[in-house]
Amino acid sequence: MTLPPSFDLKTTSEQSPSRGAIRTPPLRSLHTFAVAARMGSFKQAAESLCITPQAVSLQIRNLEQQLQLELFIRHPSGIELSPAGEQLLDYVQRGIGVIERGIREVKEQQQKTRLRISASPWFAVHCLLPRLPEFEQAHPELDVDIATSVPFPDFAAQRLDIAVQWGFGQWPFSHKQLLLTDDKLLVCAPDLPEQIPLRQQNDLTLHRLLCTPLSVELWRKLLNTLGVDALVERQTLPLDSHAGLVEAAIRGLGVALISVPDARQAIDNGQLVAPLSDRPISELNPALMPGYWLVLREGAEDNPAVDCFLSWMHDWLDHHPRAARASLSWS
Incomplete structure (x- = not known):
């Protein structure tokens, strides 16, 4: 098959992108569109965004040209959304909502205090993890990270605050206390x-x-x-x-x-x-008589997050049949 002299496969491919290939508009333009749609006025949108009405109009026009859609119907007395504009507004508002929620969650996560705990597998599965949602609900400012370990963990390497381990309390730490007996x-x-x-x-x-x-x-x-x-x-x-x-x-x-x-x-x-x-x-x-011992990193007894965890553990142990009857304090 012989192609016509004027037919260039490379040129045609470059000049005719697939219908599905849509370049995403700038987020600023989409935000401006959403504000203008909500207020029903380019002038009021400009005041809200602290830019000129001409800048709003230009952003909207560029957005319409890029999308090849008429988003607003312009009247001498004002503007109103076109059917395409109403449909797009729903997606844009949901997208902006997702972004705002994501930013808020990221900021909240960065502001949380992390509490790192290592626990024996049995204690983690039967005692900590089932009750963790209750603790997190009571202390949303804390980000609790729980790892399991059979051997005694390395506090420094794992940057731990607390360990709950099975044994006889044989570890050389200043602050340790028996929580549950395991006869x-x-x-x-x-x-x-x-x-x-x-x-x-x-x-x-x-x-x-x-x-x-x-x-x-x-x-x-x-x-x-x-x-x-x-x-x-x-x-x-x-x-x-x-x-x-x-x-x-x-x-x-x-x-x-x-x-x-x-x-x-x-x-x-x-x-x-x-x-x-x-x-x-x-x-x-x-x-x-072995048992599950709570051990604190040296200096962790002054950590408010650790204190919250100890108070919560104390309340739970008051109702546990195998609890060692002693107050979780280090005074």
């Missing part, structure tokens, strides 16, 4: 003692000791209290989470120290048994 019960699958003896304390040396990475020390303390000479490092099987620990115990993979509420429920369901004693291990020695 344990020694349990195993019902058929495990039938396969491997578990009638007395020393029989624990015959079994795999299930634990999480943080609770290895709890096994060591318990065996010392019982006077059992065991190689904890060789006998323990660390699992990633407390939920995994419960599942492994139910499957008969070893003996576990399970949080009392979970252990009682599994025993009632016939999934686990307490082979040596149905008493929590803290009754043997109060030092065997």
